[in-house]
């Protein structure tokens with residue numbers, strides 16, 4: 001039931017604050033300011049590294065998670081899309097743990113990657129929405145993302161719930177490995193606790209603005225998204241979302257890779273969506289933005305208040321979000337990215353919940 005929403009996608013975007021609250025209730029003990037991962041078969045204190053595999057949006061959530069496991073827990077992460085992971089013959093040791101991320105829990109390639117790791121004796125964690133799915137049943141430990149049913153083919157609330165679970169796991173891993181102390185854990189948990197409130201405010205604030213910007217995207221042949229750090233996989237998620245529901249070609253690129261090829265594409269017909277919270281990468285991303293602007297690219301900057309102040313140029317358009325801690329920036333910045341794609345597709349008259357050629361769950365290779 002879509003309630004009073006036009007599409008499931010719109011409904012599911014709007015459900016994110018509530019869905020994240022459920023994740024937080026499950027994975028955080030607010031009284032002590034600690035993360036709880038339940039009775040997990042995976043002992044982060046005792047693993048040498050992680051292998052992560054998934055497809056599509058779930059893969060991009062995992063790609064953001066990689067930055068967190070490295071930064072907060074000092075854990076090396078091997079990650080690939082499941083259709084490659086399963087065939088790469090990646091050398092593995094029993095000292096690694098493996099995580100498989102899947103909304104449906106039925107994706108064929110992800111399941112095959114899981115079986116590859118299982119045969120090599122790794123402990124298996126499944127980060128899934130559907131907890132009685134095949135992938136969940138095949139795992140040693142299930143980490144539910146508690147998003148509730150996701151009907152729209154374009155994944156939205158599952159993505160931000162996957163991110164929140166991954167952030168909790170990275171904090172738990174850091175704690176178990178002694179790379180973060182109780183004080184840091186409490187601070188990080190405090191930031192996560194802010195997500196639902198900030199999301200609700202942002203969803204309200206950017207409605208009209210993302211609609212207006214989407215009108216500018218409708219006539220475009222191609223759109224480039226760039227970012228650094230966790231904003232790089234988010235750029236890829238933005239491009240994936242736009243192409244799957246609006247059928248506009250889009251690419252997500254590491255901002256630093258622009259000058260190694262894609263900058264050749266840029267002219268006045270090419271919007272460049274720059275995802276740049278005011279983090280350690282901001283100055284570098286902004287200098288890539290200036291390079292794109294100098295070639296006539298139509299810049300749409302998605303930043304925060306501090307970033308808007310610090311930006312040396314006034315971009316053609318910008319979306320300014322509140323300043324947030326870096327660990328929650330991907331969840332908050334996901335909202336304008338999702339809404340831009342949604343409005344663009346709706347204005348173009350596309351069937352956003354059932355885009356052509358796509359299925360919600362990909363159970364064949």
Ligand code: M6R
Nearest residue numbers: 056057058102103104107154155
């Ligand atoms: O059910 P899963 O999470 O395993 O599905 C993975 C992908 O098929 C899925 O995320 C797909 O990329 C979405 N349509 C993206 O919006």
